Amino acid sequence: MRVYYDRDADVNLIKDKKVLIVGYGSQGHAHAMNLRDSGVENIAVALREDSSTRKKAEDAGFTCYTPAEGAKWSDVVMMLTPDELQSDIYAEDLHENMKEASALCFAHGLNIHFNLIEPRPDLDVFMIAPKGPGHTVRSEYVRGGGVPTLVAVAQNASGNALEIALSYASANGGGKAGIIETTFQEECETDLFGEQVVLCGGLVELIRSGYDTLVEAGYAPEMAYFECLHEVKLIVDLIYEGGIANMNYSISNTAEYGEYCTGPRIITDETRAEMRRVLQDIQSGRFTRNWMLENKVNQTSFKATRRRNDSHPIEEVGRKLREMMPWISKKALVDKSRN
Numbered sequence: 001m002r003v004y005y006d007r008d009a010d011v012n013l014i015k016d017k018k019v020l021i022v023g024y025g026s027q028g029h030a031h032a033m034n035l036r037d038s039g040v041e042n043i044a045v046a047l048r049e050d051s052s053t054r055k056k057a058e059d060a061g062f063t064c065y066t067p068a069e070g071a072k073w074s075d076v077v078m079m080l081t082p083d084e085l086q087s088d089i090y091a092e093d094l095h096e097n098m099k100e101a102s103a104l105c106f107a108h109g110l111n112i113h114f115n116l117i118e119p120r121p122d123l124d125v126f127m128i129a130p131k132g133p134g135h136t137v138r139s140e141y142v143r144g145g146g147v148p149t150l151v152a153v154a155q156n157a158s159g160n161a162l163e164i165a166l167s168y169a170s171a172n173g174g175g176k177a178g179i180i181e182t183t184f185q186e187e188c189e190t191d192l193f194g195e196q197v198v199l200c201g202g203l204v205e206l207i208r209s210g211y212d213t214l215v216e217a218g219y220a221p222e223m224a225y226f227e228c229l230h231e232v233k234l235i236v237d238l239i240y241e242g243g244i245a246n247m248n249y250s251i252s253n254t255a256e257y258g259e260y261c262t263g264p265r266i267i268t269d270e271t272r273a274e275m276r277r278v279l280q281d282i283q284s285g286r287f288t289r290n291w292m293l294e295n296k297v298n299q300t301s302f303k304a305t306r307r308r309n310d311s312h313p314i315e316e317v318g319r320k321l322r323e324m325m326p327w328i329s330k331k332a333l334v335d336k337s338r339n
Helices: 026-037 054-059 067-073 083-094 134-143 161-171 184-199 201-216 221-230 232-250 253-266 269-284 286-296 300-310 313-322 326-330
Strands: 019-022 043-046 063-065 076-079 103-106 124-130 149-155 179-181
Touching: 019 026, 019 067, 026 043, 026 054, 026 134, 026 161, 043 067, 054 063, 063 067, 067 083, 076 083, 076 161, 083 103, 083 286, 103 161, 124 161, 124 184, 149 161, 149 184, 161 179, 184 201, 184 269, 201 221, 201 313, 221 232, 221 313, 269 286, 286 300
Parallel strands: 019 043, 019 076, 043 063, 076 103, 103 124, 149 179
Antiparallel strands: 124 149
């Protein structure tokens, strides 16, 4: 695996380009601000005319275009809208309007890897994927650092696609931490697997199931919340800082012994077999097909599941307990008024 740093990138390549950021959410606002602060003078944001975030982008000093207008103006188009919107944006606004020999960029490989978008052959197509949410991409840049970033090239029409990608990644702060070369396939499939099996799907179901088990056994919901949700941050921070061994070094011997004897009772051979089936669903495109079909019916099941999960008792208990811990909101990672 090859890793690039600022010394390997010519940031002047992206400074000479007109860069269009499509979308102004978590990643969009971070990329736009970081590139501008790195000296990219010709940078604009593409949003629908009725977009609720258009004012935020304009208040931050960015020129706003519609996607079609921006495509005609720009040399580099970075797609930072939700995955489910990108194929329609490309087909309706970008395909006929992008300049010849310009570049189409992504922060996730899904639409390219699964052929939801088939770019014109004259375009460079590459990926810049910071391994962190937008607020971290921005805050680390402001601090003088950066977030490790994945880079991949799917189409090299110019013969210079990797060099332009490295320039963009460096201007976004990635070159200070390391820019790791990968492929659209590898990034997409491992990202989906990690989200579904561990980070979002697996972890959230463990938390809710642990909470429900304690409450059903007669324990106070507040105690269940603390033990099954609140303390997750302590454990994750220890693992994030120095790996699983670092976490085990820091917790009590009782907790470590419980990990060894009980963890394999929860994550069994049957669980691992199901993980392999999940990976097969991702690799075959079955998951992506089902997700895109869900979007064709206005996310009916998705939104119903979100409402049901948001009304779980753990959410109400958590709101009340977090009011007792004002330091949490003071260090909030997400500011919905800004991004």
